[in-house]
Amino acid sequence: MADMVRISKTLSRWLRHRPNEAGLLLDAQGWAPLDSILAALAAARLPSDIDTLLRVVEENDKQRFELAPDLSRIRARQGHSVAIKLDLTPMAPPSMLFHGTVERFLPAILQEGLRKMQRHHVHLSPDTQTARRVGARRGSAVILQVAAATMHADGAVFFASSNGVWLTDWVAPRYLSRL
Ligand code: HQG
Numbered sequence: 001m002a003d004m005v006r007i008s009k010t011l012s013r014w015l016r017h018r019p020n021e022a023g024l025l026l027d028a029q030g031w032a033p034l035d036s037i038l039a040a041l042a043a044a045r046l047p048s049d050i051d052t053l054l055r056v057v058e059e060n061d062k063q064r065f066e067l068a069p070d071l072s073r074i075r076a077r078q079g080h081s082v083a084i085k086l087d088l089t090p091m092a093p094p095s096m097l098f099h100g101t102v103e104r105f106l107p108a109i110l111q112e113g114l115r116k117m118q119r120h121h122v123h124l125s126p127d128t129q130t131a132r133r134v135g136a137r138r139g140s141a142v143i144l145q146v147a148a149a150t151m152h153a154d155g156a157v158f159f160a161s162s163n164g165v166w167l168t169d170w171v172a173p174r175y176l177s178r179l
Contacts, residue, residue, distance in 0.1 A: 003047050007056045010046060011037070011065060015076040030084035031073040063163040078161045081118045088159035088167065093148035097124040097166050098179075100135025103142055106178070114144070114171035121159070121167035124148070128179065130164075143179040151175050 014022045015032060022040035024032045034053070042048035050071075057065045057074070066077050078086060099114055099122070114122045125131040128143055135141030151171065152158055159167040 003052070004056050004059065007041065007046055007052070008060055008064065010041070010044060011056070011074075012076060012079070014040065015065070015074070016080045017082060019082060026075070026082065026084060027073075028085055029087060030075040030080060030082075031068065032075065034067075034072055034074055037074055066162065077163050078121070078165060078167065079123070080120055086120075086161075088161070090157045091160045093124075093152055093158040093160075093166055093168075094126065095147075095149040097126060097146045097148040098128050098131035099124055099144045099146060099171070099176075100131035100133065100141050101144065102135055102139040104139075106142060109144070110173050110176065113173050114146075114176065116169065121169060122171055124166040124168065124171075126164055126166065145177045145179050146171055147175040147177075 014024055014037070015026070015030065019026050019032065022037075022044070024036055024040060026032050034050075038048045038050065038053065041053070053074075054067075057067055064076055064079070065074055067074050080086075101109065116122050123134070124146055125134060131143050132141045135143065148158065148166070151168070156168055161167055
């Protein structure tokens with residue numbers, strides 16, 4: 001695997017799920033000191049120079065990471081399973097959003113709705129191509145359309161993550177239709 005992808009996967013694991021593994025302490029908003037990250041990369045025998053790290057952040061296909069303007073800290077934009085607070089601002093969603101999943105989860109999803117599982121939120125995509133990619137991580141993708149504007153009108157809260165992912169707590173079955 002190319003170094004950039006290995007670093008990105010490693011950062012995702014540390015900054016979203018297992019900060020302890022790298023001896024990191026995330027603050028309440030999920031930030032880790034950049035120095036500690038570079039030291040942890042070195043300890044993991046991954047490239048640990050600042051230029052490579054900046055490239056990983058800038059060129060990341062999904063813009064998963066965010067740097068503090070003074071480059072002192074880094075965090076994952078979303079997708080955490082550790083308890084942190086992202087200070088997201090509620091926003092009105094577009095009329096339709098999409099969720100990519102796989103056939104084997106459909107019976108449960110259509111019965112109990114889309115649940116956040118290990119993450120802080122249910123992740124929804126703004127377009128079907130993105131949803132297809134998300135679903136295809138697990139097999140042959142199935143796309144669900146989410147009646148987001150109706151949900152919102154009914155009182156559900158949505159957040160737009162800075163990298164284009166829409167987040168919400170739960171999607172009841174009545175808002176879901178298979179494409
Ligand atoms: C499924 C990646 C049974 C759900 C992606 C999904 C995305 C249910 C899985 C981001 C269910 C959870 C998020 C229910 C939901 N019963 N299964 N009631 N409700 N599910 O990974 O949306 O590369 O936590 O369909 O690209 O797949 O990490 O969520 O299959 O943007 O940046 O349970 O993660 O981004 O899986 O993916 P996940 P997701 P990154």
